Amino acid sequence: MRQVVWLVIAVLAGCGAYQRGEGLDVATVPPALHADYELFARRCSRCHSLSRPLNARITADEHWAEYVSRMRRMPGSGISPDDVPALLRFLTWYSAARRAPDGGAGGAR
């Protein structure tokens, strides 16, 4: 009996953990930044979920620049120096939008 109870709990927990994807709702990103966001979503989700950068309390642009180069230098990051400007364009917009009074870019998962 105890086994069955635990099995049910495990299955329910598993279902709860299932998400339909991660990241932002693209509709909240300005069309001019869609390509930058796509690159960010691809390059920054290789080693951790996108919620790590999206929920980080990083606001200063120089700080993001340091962070992106720190991630870029990690082994197998797949982030080339040419990718950096586009990644920073998105992150700068995102952290400004987050700080805006209406909360800006929504739907971070």
Added chain:
Amino acid sequence: MKSRALMLLICLVGVLSPFVAQSIDLNLAGTLQLDYLFTPFGRSDPRPASHTLDGFTEKLSLKLAIDISSHASANVKACFGCHGFEVGMAYVDFRLADEFNIRAGRFSPTFGEFGLRHDPGNHRLSDKPLPYDMGRMLRMMEFGRSVLPSPYVDNGIELSGSHFFGRRLQLDYAAHAVAGLRANTDTPYDVDFIASRSAAPYYIDNNSQPSVGGRVGLTARLADRVDLTVGGSAIWGAYDTRARMTYTVLGADLFLRAGRTNVRAEYLIRRTDMYAAEQERFEYALQPWPTDRCPSGSSRCATAGTWRSSSLCCATSTSSCAGTACAAAATSPRARPSTSTRASRAGPSAPSTPSSAGID
């Protein structure tokens, strides 16, 4: 002369970088993982406490990352887990270029693909891949531990770098010299992973002989949404107190990403010298050290059917094979392989060559 100049340069970068810094960026990050490990044993098969962990386990980590300048950064990470409080990171990075970074302090030496992502905040499954599992395996005492329990944290120095060839190809390397895995005895029969990570007696090496290793990896962007990484890693060192018993860990890793599908596979193998003179410790018969592995001028004095300590020796002369004379030869520092044997892969309790592959 050259090495002195290099050291001077490193010190200069270290000393001057705080003054070069425009501002110091600090970031505090942390993760908490709470697991319930449930083992479905019935009443007819009560689980022994040594069988596996059973119940809640918790892991908490808090990390402070500091960018002192674009050439220097520091990281400190404190973890609280099954082993109590531990320092997971306490290191400084000096970067002369993307291709040349020097890391010094306490850190996870680069090995394989998973090592980088060992923090629970970075992997999606609650468990680590089996080759890196730490204490959560069933029958953890009988099978030996995993090949290299993660996080493997050690004190030392690492040189690393990364170079892009165009936008599609990235080459990484890392080479380290660290204190190495430990066993706090000169007659060990496996690496003692608890001793290896314990702070006592201080975080110092048990045998004054550094362990060396590294990794080389190649990442290719095969198509717009397809990436492939292949890597190879190795670690070698001595782990007993007299630096006579060695271990070699080899690893190969592969990561393929197509669209939103990630496939990660790693293969690890560890060869460990074991003090096998005490046959009673082993459940299965041991193969004697092959004659051709004995030091030159010595011979193997094993007698078929007798696997007692004296029979396993490669004595420095045939006459010393008898009785205790052989044991005396075995304890001489120069007669290192005399006490080493390879455990046969006859059964699961022969832990000399754990190897396993993990996919997540």
